[in-house]
Amino acid sequence: MLEWLYIRPDALQVWHDPIVVRALSWYRDVMLNRMPAKFLIAKHVESPEDPASLSLDELWRLHDRLASEFRELWSRIRGGEIRLEQLSKPKHSFLDVKAEIAWRLIRRCVLCERRCMIDRTRGGRSICLLDDKAYVHSWFLHMGEEAPLVPSGTIFYGGCNFKCVFCQNYDISQLDVRGGEPVSPRRLAEIQAELRGRGARNINHVGGEPTPSLHVILSSLKYLDVNVPQLWNSNFYMSEEAMKLLVDVVDIWLPDFKYGNNKCAQRLSGIPRYMEVVTRNLVEASRHGDMLIRHLVLPSHLECCTKPVLRWIAGNLPREKILVNIMDQYRPEHLVARYPWRWPDIARRPRVGEIAEAYRYAEKLGLNYRQVSL
């Protein structure tokens, strides 16, 4: 029996909401197989040269040229002018170029804005604690994500570039990072195909953080011939290079916009330049695909984080195209649970009044918040 049959009622009802339909139109079309996912389109854009034979500089030049061709083709496919089946598959494609670049980048790793520049192919490990492999800790049909996403074919990768003191997934993000299955690109493609076959509305790349595993994820798409939306569920601390690789393969973005200032980001996640990097990536992502932004309300952080985050979204992103999920489920975990006196501000659940104030503020700003239920 198909797992589709166990879908939550609100996961069906949500598509009667015109705001959701408008904001997630591309994702929905791919989900319903009315349109091909972007990675399938990228496979049909021909690379005139074997990417393996090119230098990194040459690869980037080729990438940027093919990106223009891809966007032209994407637009024609969206407009119904052309169908993917009418096109032949080239020997080398835009997707091959992207995967090749990603593997080169981990030799002096700049996948995220930590920009460690260590050679991960030689076993070097940095903040994310990863070598050159992607470690899958679990994968399954997730029924607890936002209504438009479930059942979500969720893949949890080990490792993270953040060090959040309250992390709920700290076992795979910070402790036993390499305890999962080291997956080859082919194996990762098989996992994705199986999830779609079992009724997944999307492939939800998450962790930990998926960014350090980008090279394996992009390579896996070369072996995946099943149509399924690619969902990027991330802290959004990708480098500009990683963003360039991602924008033509991600169908729906699920950014976790945590902090409204750099001081809180440094103190609670050990991350520098948070606002500059994350807002830059949010603007870029909003130009390339649908987006549902998550914000977890931290206790005592309404004025310094929640309100600035909501203000920034309202002032800088196309409001009618963006859904915002204001999440109320914070609880002290990981280091905060063990040493609550070190972070007394977040050593409790948020109060009902704090959550209500966050909703009121989003309402005042005219955001489409909580249009998506959890």
Ligand code: SF4
């Ligand atoms: S993914 Fe980020 S944290 Fe990990 S090695 Fe690369 S640059 Fe460093």
